[in-house]
Every structure is written in C-alpha cells, then in structure tokens.
Amino acid sequence: MKRNRVALKLGLTIFLIVLILFIPYSIILEGVYRNYYINQTKTNLLQLSERYAEMLSTPSTMLMHNMLPMMAQFTNTDAVLINTQGIIIQNSGVPSYKVGTPISRDELFEMQQGKVIESLYTDPETNHTFFMVGRPTFKMKQFSEAILIFSPINGVERSIRYLQRAMLLTGFITILVAIGLILFFTRTLSRPLVIMEKATKQIAKGDLDTRVNLFSGDEIGSLAQAINELAMDLKKYRDNRNEFFANISHELRTPMTYLDGYANVLKNGLYESEEEKQQYLQIIMEETKRLRVLIDDLFDLSKMEEGKFPLNMEWVDIAEIVQQAVKQVKPKAAEKGIHMKLKILDSLPLFYGDGLRMQQIMLNLLDNAIRYTEHGEINTAIRIVDQEFRITVRDTGIGMEPDQLRSIFDRFYRVEPSRSRALGGSGLGLAIVEKLVLIQGGTIEVESELGKGTAFHLRFKVEDKRDK
Ligand code: ADP
Numbered sequence: 001m002k003r004n005r006v007a008l009k010l011g012l013t014i015f016l017i018v019l020i021l022f023i024p025y026s027i028i029l030e031g032v033y034r035n036y037y038i039n040q041t042k043t044n045l046l047q048l049s050e051r052y053a054e055m056l057s058t059p060s061t062m063l064m065h066n067m068l069p070m071m072a073q074f075t076n077t078d079a080v081l082i083n084t085q086g087i088i089i090q091n092s093g094v095p096s097y098k099v100g101t102p103i104s105r106d107e108l109f110e111m112q113q114g115k116v117i118e119s120l121y122t123d124p125e126t127n128h129t130f131f132m133v134g135r136p137t138f139k140m141k142q143f144s145e146a147i148l149i150f151s152p153i154n155g156v157e158r159s160i161r162y163l164q165r166a167m168l169l170t171g172f173i174t175i176l177v178a179i180g181l182i183l184f185f186t187r188t189l190s191r192p193l194v195i196m197e198k199a200t201k202q203i204a205k206g207d208l209d210t211r212v213n214l215f216s217g218d219e220i221g222s223l224a225q226a227i228n229e230l231a232m233d234l235k236k237y238r239d240n241r242n243e244f245f246a247n248i249s250h251e252l253r254t255p256m257t258y259l260d261g262y263a264n265v266l267k268n269g270l271y272e273s274e275e276e277k278q279q280y281l282q283i284i285m286e287e288t289k290r291l292r293v294l295i296d297d298l299f300d301l302s303k304m305e306e307g308k309f310p311l312n313m314e315w316v317d318i319a320e321i322v323q324q325a326v327k328q329v330k331p332k333a334a335e336k337g338i339h340m341k342l343k344i345l346d347s348l349p350l351f352y353g354d355g356l357r358m359q360q361i362m363l364n365l366l367d368n369a370i371r372y373t374e375h376g377e378i379n380t381a382i383r384i385v386d387q388e389f390r391i392t393v394r395d396t397g398i399g400m401e402p403d404q405l406r407s408i409f410d411r412f413y414r415v416e417p418s419r420s421r422a423l424g425g426s427g428l429g430l431a432i433v434e435k436l437v438l439i440q441g442g443t444i445e446v447e448s449e450l451g452k453g454t455a456f457h458l459r460f461k462v463e464d465k466r467d468k
Contacts, residue, residue: 005190006185006189006190006193007182007183007185007186007189007190008182010181010182010185010189011178011179011181011182011185012178012182014177014178014181015174015175015178018174018177018178019171019174022167022170022171022174026163026164026167029163029167030160030163030164033156033159033160033163034156034160037153037155037156037159038131038153038156041131041151041153041156042118042131042133044151045077045118045131045132045133045149045151046116046118046133048075048077048133048149049116049133049134049135049147049149050135052071052079052135052147052149053135053136053137053147056081056137056144056145056147057137057138057139065081065089065090068081068090068092069090069092069093072092072093072149073092076151077149077150077151078091078092078093078094078130078149078150078151078152079091079092079147079148079149079150080092080094080097080103080147080148080149080150081145081146081147081148082103082108082111082134082145082146082147082148083145084143084144084145085102086102086103086105086107086108086146087100087101087102088100088101088102088103089145094123094130094148094150095123095125095126096123096124096125097148103148107134108146111134111135111136111143111146112136112143114136114138114143115136116133116134116135116136117132117133117134118131118132118133118134119131119132120132120153121150128152128154129152129153129154129157130150130151130152130153131150131151131153132148132149132150132151133148133149134146134147134148134149135147135149188220189220192214192216192220192224193220195212195214196212196214196223196224196227199211199212199227199231200227203227203230203231203234208231208232208234208235208238209231209235210231211228211231212224212227212228244411244412247411247412247427248298251294251412251426251427252291252294254421255287255288255290255291255294256291258283258284258287259284259287259288259291262280262281262283262284263284265280266280266281266284290426293426294426294428297426297428297429297432298428300432301411301428301431301432301435304432304435304436304439305435309435309439311354311357311439311440312354312355312356313352313353313354313440314352314353314354314355315350315351315352315465316350316351316352316353316355316358317348317350317351318348318350318351318353318358318382318389318391319344319348319382321351321355321358321359321362322342322344322362322380322382322391323342323344324359325359325362325363325366326340326342326362326366326380328363329363329366329367329370332367332370333370333378336370336373336374336375337375338370338373338375338376338377338378339376339377339378340377340378340380341377341378341379341380342379342380342381343379343380343381343382344381344382345382345383345384348382348384348389349384349462350465351389351460351463352463353440353442353460354440357436357440358440360432360433360436361433361436361437361458362380362391362393364429364430364432364433365393365433365456366378366380366393367429368425368429368430369393369394369395369397369454370395371420371423371425372395372397372398372423372454373395373396373397373398373453374397374398375396376395376396376397376453377395377396378393378394378395378396379392379393379394379395380392380393380394381394384462387461387462388459388460388461388462389458389459389460389461389462390457390458390459391457391458391459391460392455392456392457392458393455393456394453394454394455394456395453395454395455396452396453397453397454398450398451399448399449399450399451399452399453399454400415400448400450400454401450405446405447405448408430408446409430409431409433409434409444410431411427411428411431412426412427412428412431413427413430413431414427437458437460440460441460441461442458442459442460442461443458443459444456444457444458444459445457445459
C-alpha cells in the first residue's frame with residue numbers, strides 16, 4: 001500500500017471533495033424539496049378549505065354534512081367538521097378525532113376569532129403525519145362551524161426516502177469512481193514514480209548505467225528523461241574524475257621519481273665531480289618548479305570549474321597587454337630564431353576584462369606557439385570586427401591533425417606527451433586558457449594544419465561603457 005500512496009492520496013482527495021460537496025448538497029436538496037412539498041400541500045389545502053367553507057355557508061348544509069366523507073375521499077384528504085361549541089360532529093377518517101369530543105381550546109378560540117389555523121399534526125393512534133388547515137365559517141357574522149382538513153404528508157417522506165436512496169446510490173458510485181481513479185493514478189502516476197524512485201536509488205548507489213524506460217510526452221516523461229541525463233552526466237563526470245586522478249598521479253610521479261633519485265644520489269655522494277653535482281641540483285630545481293606550476297595550475301583549474309575563480313573585471317588597454325606579452329616571450333623566440341610579429345589596429349576601444357588573466361592567456365598561447373614551432377614566425381594581431389575584439393596568435397609550427405584538435409582543450413591532453421613534457425608543458429595550459437576566456441564572456445577557436453602551423457582565435461564583445 002505504501003508504494004501507491006500518491007494514487008491513494010489523490011483518490012481519497014477526489015472522494016473527499018465529492019463527499020464535501022455531496023453531503024451539504026443532499027441536505028439542502030432534501031430541505032428544499034420538503035419545503036416545496038409542504039407549501040404546495042398548504043396552498044392546496046387552503047384552497048380546498050375555502051371551497052368547503054363556501055359550501056358549508058350555503059343553505060343545503062345538511063347535504064354537505066352527508067357528502068363530506070365522499071368529498072374527502074375524492075380529494076385524497078380527510079375532513080373533520082366542528083360545531084359552534086368546538087365539538088366534532090363529522091369525521092371522514094382521522095382516527096383520533098372522535099365524533100362528540102371537543103377539539104383543543106386554543107384552536108377553537110383562534111377559529112372563533114375568524115383565523116385560519118394550520119399545523120403539522122401527527123396522529124397518536126396511527127403515527128401518520130398530516131398537514132392540517134382549519135377554517136371557520138360564519139353565518140350572520142356569527143361563528144357557526146369550522147372545517148379541519150388533513151392531508152397526509154407521508155408522500156413527501158416517501159419521496160425523501162427515495163431521494164435519500166438515490167443519494168446513497170450516488171455516494172456508492174462515487175466510491176467506485178474513486179477506486180477507479182486510484183487504480184488509474186496508480187498506473188499513470190504512482191507506478192512510474194515508484195520506478196523512478198527505484199532508479200534514482202540505484203543511481204545513488206553508484207550504478208550509473210541505470211536508465212528509466214518511461215516514454216511519455218508529459219511531466220513524468222520529462223522527469224524520466226532528466227533522471228537518465230543525470231545518470232549519463234554522473235557517469236561522464238565519474239569517468240572524467242577517474243581519468244583526472246590517474247593523470248594527476250602520473251604527472252606527479254615523474255617529477256617525484258626525479259626528485260627522489262637525484263636527492264639520493266646527492267645524499268650518498270654518488271657523483272664524480274662538482275659539475276655533475278650542480279647538474280643534479282639543477283634538475284631537482286627544475287622538477288620542483290614544474291611541480292609548483294602543476295599544483296598552481298590544478299588549483300586554478302579547480303577554482304574555475306567550481307565557478308569560484310576571482311576575476312578583477314575593469315577597463316583595460318588590451319593593446320598594451322598583448323604588446324607586453326609579446327615582448328616578454330621575444331627572447332625565447334629569438335633563441336629559436338623565430339620572428340615575433342604584432343599587428344594592432346590603431347585606436348582600439350577599451351577592453352572590459354581582467355588584465356592579469358588576459359596576460360596569462362596571451363603568454364600561454366605565445367609560449368605554446370614558440371614551443372611547437374621550429375622555424376618561421378609567430379603573428380599576433382588584434383582587430384575589431386562586428387563589434388568584437390578578435391585576437392589571433394598564428395604560428396608556422398608543427399600543426400595538428402583535425403582529430404587531435406578536438407581534444408586540445410581537455411585537461412592533460414597532449415598530442416605528443418613526451419615531447420610536451422620535455423618542453424616543460426603540463427598539459428593543463430589550454431584547459432586553463434579556455435576556462436579563462438569563457439569566464440570573461442569570450443570564445444576561443446583553433447585552426448591547424450599538420451606541418452603548416454596553428455592559429456588560435458579569441459573573440460570578446462566590445463562592451464558599452466555605459467552598461468558597466
Ligand atoms: P602543454 O603543456 O602540453 O603545451 P597545452 O594544454 O598548452 O599543454 O596544449 C595541449 C597540447 O596541444 C599540447 O601538448 C600540444 O600537443 C598541442 N598544442 C598546443 N598549442 C599548439 C601549437 N601552437 N602548435 C601545435 N600544437 C599545439
């Protein structure tokens with residue numbers, strides 16, 4: 001039962017709503033019906049009593065007295081005739097109104113005053129209820145006789161009982177409908193929810209291949225789809241994380257091996273000359289530096305992925321930043337005989353971004369360009385096209401194949417791992433560059449041809465100073 005609680009709740013709610021509407025409705029209906037019936041009876045009896053009274057005032061009173069039982073039978077009523085003293089002189093059939101006995105003093109008094117009396121009367125002998133109308137007649141302005149007419153209202157009770165039975169039947173049908181709805185909701189709502197609950201528990205346990213096989217165009221279908229997508233994302237995330245940890249351990253192990261080995265060599269004096277010792281110390285320093293760069297990069301990257309990387313956005317001179325970066329890497333390029341060229345459009349608008357991070361991006365791209373170029377030149381350019389800053393770093397280096405291009409922004413991806421490592425790369429540079437560009441609202445694209453060279457294109461919107 002617990003499993004179908006939603007369906008049960010819905011079914012019971014519908015059932016309760018129907019009952020809440022149904023009970024007052026039937027009470028009101030019964031009241032309205034009873035009132036209507038009694039009013040109708042009253043009107044009829046008043047009219048009828050008027051007729052009787054008219055007939056009683058005619059000279060042929062005696063004939064009238066004799067016809068009373070027959071008339072009562074025709075009109076489906078009972079009539080009781082009272083004389084001037086309030087004694088019953090004729091009765092067509094009301095059991096407790098015995099001929100020769102008086103009626104109540106109050107009733108007689110009222111009728112003597114000329115009032116028409118009316119009341120509900122339950123006969124003590126038969127327990128039948130009647131609506132009663134009493135009307136006096138006057139001769140020469142003197143109270144002469146009175147006629148009491150009784151109409152049984154058992155008919156209304158019967159009709160109301162019939163109505164109550166109909167209501168009960170409706171109530172029963174309501175219960176059946178509610179049960180039907182519970183079953184319907186169980187199939188369409190509760191069952192899919194139970195399936196999804198099971199699937200999410202499986203996913204939470206780590207079974208990320210779990211899928212919910214529910215296909216419908218409604219919210220349930222969307223929820224099932226969302227759960228499947230969540231499972232796929234989690235799986236991708238888990239695979240990525242596993243790969244990431246494998247990569248980190250690998251990246252850390254290489255410098256650690258060097259540090260361990262050379263520190264041991266030095267400790268045990270296993271070198272032959274001072275020169276050799278200096279060489280080993282140099283290696284230890286370089287590996288330590290590499291470790292520090294790797295740890296710093298990892299830290300930055302994790303902050304960026306968490307969305308917690310602090311940016312210092314301000315209006316900066318992008319031409320100045322790019323010029324500085326080119327100037328900084330120029331000696332390294334010169335060592336390899338590579339020409340550094342820079343083309344900057346005159347009078348560039350101010351750039352809205354983090355100056356320090358823009359410099360980091362440029363240095364990374366330029367470092368890579370120098371690292372993966374043997375000869376030729378590196379062209380850096382800034383232009384404004386379609387209200388966008390377009391920054392390009394183009395080299396004439398080794399280039400890449402199309403399928404390699406797809407992964408170069410992935411963490412630790414290197415086309416040639418040993419070469420990259422030998423050239424001092426951590427495999428995190430472009431992943432960091434891409435994130436830095438994205439969090440400043442820009443985009444980065446790469447085009448490359450194996451053996452011919454590579455170009456990185458950055459785009460940033462020219463921001464309106466009034467908006468900032
Ligand atoms: P790394 O530290 O290895 O340079 P990056 O993330 O900066 O790591 O670059 C990833 C890989 O992309 C590099 O290992 C290299 O194979 C390739 N790559 C990056 N820039 C260039 C370039 N200008 N020319 C050719 N290959 C490049």
